[in-house]
Amino acid sequence: MLLKLETERLTLRLANSNDLAHIHHLHSFPEVDQYNTLGIPKDLKETETIMLPLFDANIAREKYTFIIQDKTTQSFIGMAGVFPGKPKYKSAEIWYKILPQTWGKGYATETSKELIRFCFDTLEVHRVEAGCAVGNVASIRVLEKSGMQREARRRQLLPLAAGWSDNFEYAILDVD
Ligand SMILES: CC(C)(COP(=O)(O)OP(=O)(O)OC[C@H]1O[C@@H](n2cnc3c(N)ncnc32)[C@H](O)[C@@H]1OP(=O)(O)O)[C@@H](O)C(=O)NCCC(=O)NCCS
Numbered sequence: 001m002l003l004k005l006e007t008e009r010l011t012l013r014l015a016n017s018n019d020l021a022h023i024h025h026l027h028s029f030p031e032v033d034q035y036n037t038l039g040i041p042k043d044l045k046e047t048e049t050i051m052l053p054l055f056d057a058n059i060a061r062e063k064y065t066f067i068i069q070d071k072t073t074q075s076f077i078g079m080a081g082v083f084p085g086k087p088k089y090k091s092a093e094i095w096y097k098i099l100p101q102t103w104g105k106g107y108a109t110e111t112s113k114e115l116i117r118f119c120f121d122t123l124e125v126h127r128v129e130a131g132c133a134v135g136n137v138a139s140i141r142v143l144e145k146s147g148m149q150r151e152a153r154r155r156q157l158l159p160l161a162a163g164w165s166d167n168f169e170y171a172i173l174d175v176d
Helices: 017-027 044-060 105-121 137-145
Strands: 002-008 008-016 066-070 078-083 091-099 127-133 150-161 161-175
Touching: 002 091, 002 105, 008 105, 008 161, 044 066, 044 105, 066 105, 078 105, 078 150, 091 105, 105 127, 127 137
Parallel strands: 091 127
Antiparallel strands: 002 008, 008 066, 066 078, 078 091, 127 161, 150 161
């Protein structure tokens, strides 16, 4: 479990069952759910059911779910992750979620850049992808500040709380 990534202000370490209360808290905000398809879990048990396979995937290094912490205080800031694709394709998908009270400080961008670096340098993929709902202007900005390019718009892909949403697909290549 000793995989730990560091940026100027943040530590990203693999999530485990001790983090469930923080994860549940993060997922309980309607503004965190607004452009995500997860839905707000009704109780901690539901969060646990969602998260247990991801904790197992962390141990197996099949997927990577990180807790984002303040590097100095270790306080919880959010979550982020990497889903590697099939080995032959040498690609991976990244995602991130930040506690609303810490939005606008550049944490998601710092996280996203580090995930991209991890994908290229450690996982040795050649392509990193991310998707976001077309209305999620903050996430669009994060992806573009991270150097990703918009490649596609998929229509009515996402079942959001407010209804169907189109999804933008972004990617960056190791040669970009
Ligand atoms: C999207 C999210 C991760 C951004 O986190 P963050 O730490 O606030 O992001 P950053 O501070 O790195 O960058 C946000 C950028 O969006 C901009 N932004 C935020 N809201 C905006 C708005 N309504 N209109 C225009 N720009 C906006 C900010 O100004 C900033 O850009 P700047 O640095 O050029 O000023 C956060 O809002 C979040 O967790 N949302 C809920 C989960 C989610 O949607 N995750 C992404 C799924 S694709």
